[in-house]
Amino acid sequence: MKKFINKYENLIEEMVEGYVLANSDKVKRLPTERVLAYSNAPIQGKVGVITGGGSGHKPAFIGYIGKGLLDTVAVGDIFAAPPVQRCYEAIKAADGGKGVLVCIGNYSGDTMNFGMAAELAQDEGIPVEILVVNDDVASSPKDRMDNRRGVAGEVVLWKMMGALAQEGADLATLKEVGNRTIFNTRSLGVAHTPCIMPSSGKPSFQIGDDEMEIGVGHHGEPGIQRTKLMSADEVTTLITQKILEDLPFGAGDEVSVLMSGLGSTSLLEMYICYRKLHQILTDHQITIHRNYIGEFFTSMEMGGFSITLTKLDEDLKRLIDAPCDGVHLIQH
Amino acid sequence: MKKFINKYENLIEEMVEGYVLANSDKVKRLPTERVLAYSNAPIQGKVGVITGGGSGHKPAFIGYIGKGLLDTVAVGDIFAAPPVQRCYEAIKAADGGKGVLVCIGNYSGDTMNFGMAAELAQDEGIPVEILVVNDDVASSPKDRMDNRRGVAGEVVLWKMMGALAQEGADLATLKEVGNRTIFNTRSLGVAHTPCIMPSSGKPSFQIGDDEMEIGVGHHGEPGIQRTKLMSADEVTTLITQKILEDLPFGAGDEVSVLMSGLGSTSLLEMYICYRKLHQILTDHQITIHRNYIGEFFTSMEMGGFSITLTKLDEDLKRLIDAPCDGVHLIQH
Numbered sequence: 001m002k003k004f005i006n007k008y009e010n011l012i013e014e015m016v017e018g019y020v021l022a023n024s025d026k027v028k029r030l031p032t033e034r035v036l037a038y039s040n041a042p043i044q045g046k047v048g049v050i051t052g053g054g055s056g057h058k059p060a061f062i063g064y065i066g067k068g069l070l071d072t073v074a075v076g077d078i079f080a081a082p083p084v085q086r087c088y089e090a091i092k093a094a095d096g097g098k099g100v101l102v103c104i105g106n107y108s109g110d111t112m113n114f115g116m117a118a119e120l121a122q123d124e125g126i127p128v129e130i131l132v133v134n135d136d137v138a139s140s141p142k143d144r145m146d147n148r149r150g151v152a153g154e155v156v157l158w159k160m161m162g163a164l165a166q167e168g169a170d171l172a173t174l175k176e177v178g179n180r181t182i183f184n185t186r187s188l189g190v191a192h193t194p195c196i197m198p199s200s201g202k203p204s205f206q207i208g209d210d211e212m213e214i215g216v217g218h219h220g221e222p223g224i225q226r227t228k229l230m231s232a233d234e235v236t237t238l239i240t241q242k243i244l245e246d247l248p249f250g251a252g253d254e255v256s257v258l259m260s261g262l263g264s265t266s267l268l269e270m271y272i273c274y275r276k277l278h279q280i281l282t283d284h285q286i287t288i289h290r291n292y293i294g295e296f297f298t299s300m301e302m303g304g305f306s307i308t309l310t311k312l313d314e315d316l317k318r319l320i321d322a323p324c325d326g327v328h329l330i331q332h
Numbered sequence: 333m334k335k336f337i338n339k340y341e342n343l344i345e346e347m348v349e350g351y352v353l354a355n356s357d358k359v360k361r362l363p364t365e366r367v368l369a370y371s372n373a374p375i376q377g378k379v380g381v382i383t384g385g386g387s388g389h390k391p392a393f394i395g396y397i398g399k400g401l402l403d404t405v406a407v408g409d410i411f412a413a414p415p416v417q418r419c420y421e422a423i424k425a426a427d428g429g430k431g432v433l434v435c436i437g438n439y440s441g442d443t444m445n446f447g448m449a450a451e452l453a454q455d456e457g458i459p460v461e462i463l464v465v466n467d468d469v470a471s472s473p474k475d476r477m478d479n480r481r482g483v484a485g486e487v488v489l490w491k492m493m494g495a496l497a498q499e500g501a502d503l504a505t506l507k508e509v510g511n512r513t514i515f516n517t518r519s520l521g522v523a524h525t526p527c528i529m530p531s532s533g534k535p536s537f538q539i540g541d542d543e544m545e546i547g548v549g550h551h552g553e554p555g556i557q558r559t560k561l562m563s564a565d566e567v568t569t570l571i572t573q574k575i576l577e578d579l580p581f582g583a584g585d586e587v588s589v590l591m592s593g594l595g596s597t598s599l600l601e602m603y604i605c606y607r608k609l610h611q612i613l614t615d616h617q618i619t620i621h622r623n624y625i626g627e628f629f630t631s632m633e634m635g636g637f638s639i640t641l642t643k644l645d646e647d648l649k650r651l652i653d654a655p656c657d658g659v660h661l662i663q664h
Contacts, residue, residue: 002541004564005563014564018604019603264596266633274354294660301598303334325664331662
């Protein structure tokens with residue numbers, strides 16, 4: 001296993017230490033271990049917007065702490081949900097008197113632990129709502145959307161909700177616009193190389209030297225189609241078609257695009273794929289209102305990328321365009 | 333070879349197309365193929381700050397086009413210098429009447445082609461100065477610094493010169509402060525996995541499954557020490573010591589840190605290494621004034637990272653802190 005780490009048992013603690021040292025202007029550490037917060041949180045009179053999840057997806061989740069983004073994050077071990085106590089502390093630390101919106105991916109550990117934490121916080125009088133992102137169209141058929149996993153679309157929800165909370169919206173409004181964002185957001189990824197699990201030294205999934213798989217999850221969960229490696233244009237066409245059909249997106253739509261490298265796929269390749277994506281959307285008379293291209297939600301050094309489209313209305317356009325000042329996402 | 337590309341011969345053209353489509357708010361393409369420019373360039377009354385070099389290092393070089401950064405970039409093929417005509421066009425397009433500062437890495441193709449292009453431009457009355465970055469301490473002994481390669485320290489020079497030109501400084505001042513920046517900037521990297529050359533499908537260098545190499549160049553050039561893979565703390569200590577001794581950096585110094593992943597090394601690992609780097613610098617009574625952690629100058633999907641330290645004086649602190657609005661570097 002070729003990774004620059006020390007002892008496995010210290011991995012998360014050392015990462016968090018380095019992260020807080022590097023970003024002490026924007027981030028603080030809470031008394032509960034591995035709960036990180038925006039320096040100014042809780043902000044009185046603003047709904048707290050928070051998340052949490054397993055580690056190994058950097059810059060997600062903690063890279064999105066900051067003004068106009070997330071107030072607190074509960075940090076789990078590699079690919080493992082944070083325990084209830086951390087979720088509870090993250091909720092408490094984000095409450096500035098207007099309640100807290102929890103924005104998480106659809107994974108049983110995360111939804112269970114945040115669900116229990118929310119109950120504890122509600123018992124103390126803190127209003128809490130939970131939004132569960134299920135943008136991965138590969139992870140379940142459309143008629144069982146509730147079973148779909150959350151992937152890079154989570155970043156889109158954090159951006160939207162962070163902006164809306166910053167505007168002063170109340171919890172009910174956040175929930176309504178948040179659900180609209182989730183419904184309008186669809187993602188699909190492709191991977192050709194697994195990451196290596198630092199605990200075991202074993203790959204997160206098995207795949208041939210000339211193969212790729214459509215729809216592999218961020219933890220190496222099985223996808224929907226394994227084929228020989230395709231060209232950039234072929235794979236972009238395949239992924240984009242499946243996303244477009246799913247909502248469906250159509251002529252006249254305005255969308256945001258988020259193309260996230262999974263870890264080792266170069267920006268060079270992603271720009272080549274973006275060229276094709278732009279062509280396809282233009283052919284469908286779909287306008288790209290804003291794009292994000294880079295590494296936003298990774299699986300350590302996995303090879304591949306995901307495409308996330310969000311259909312925008314006037315609210316969502318305003319929110320995606322709003323300035324933010326996160327650790328790894330800055331927007332004027 | 334697991335890459336998402338189409339035909340090799342179209343690789344750079346398609347990447348440039350995708351890049352310009354994605355960033356049309358900040359970037360425009362010039363009539364000469366593969367010369368990219370800031371939308372507002374040339375800016376009358378401002379010295380143009382430009383660069384150029386081979387492709388495969390994204391976000392370098394074109395990701396640093398933007399306000400307070402680079403005005404134009406001449407784009408070469410993978411790991412190959414841009415031809416003279418492109419360098420010439422990049423110089424011409426950046427001239428707003430105050431001349432042009434070319435900031436490039438110390439590679440024979442780049443220095444030769446930009447040298448010839450600068451002569452052509454000077455013949456037409458455009459004042460041009462060339463600064464050559466040689467920050468890689470592994471690439472030659474200190475008494476032959478002129479032979480050292482430029483690596484991620486180039487990003488630091490672009491940031492400083494972009495900010496200084498934005499302030500309205502003249503070409504002579506840029507040259508003086510630029511030379512100071514170069515002298516005060518030292519880098520060293522480590523790699524454990526090569527990238528695969530898209531032309532041949534062959535790795536950029538050979539290395540064992542349990543080995544790493546200190547000082548591998550951004551094109552796979554040989555380093556100075558090959559060993560068994562070390563822990564994060566060991567490798568960070570080794571690299572940092574060699575950098576500190578080289579200038580040398582010492583007690584009371586204020587520095588900027590740029591830790592750049594080479595392609596497939598995760599942000600998780602880099603934060604673990606940053607923690608150790610911070611510890612070592614603190615032990616040496618060296619203060620980190622500002623840090624950059626992420627992928628700033630890569631070698632496609634190479635595994636490894638580099639550390640760049642720049643000793644700052646009051647001028648350089650002001651310049652590194654100045655706002656900028658580049659495609660892949662935004663600072664408030």
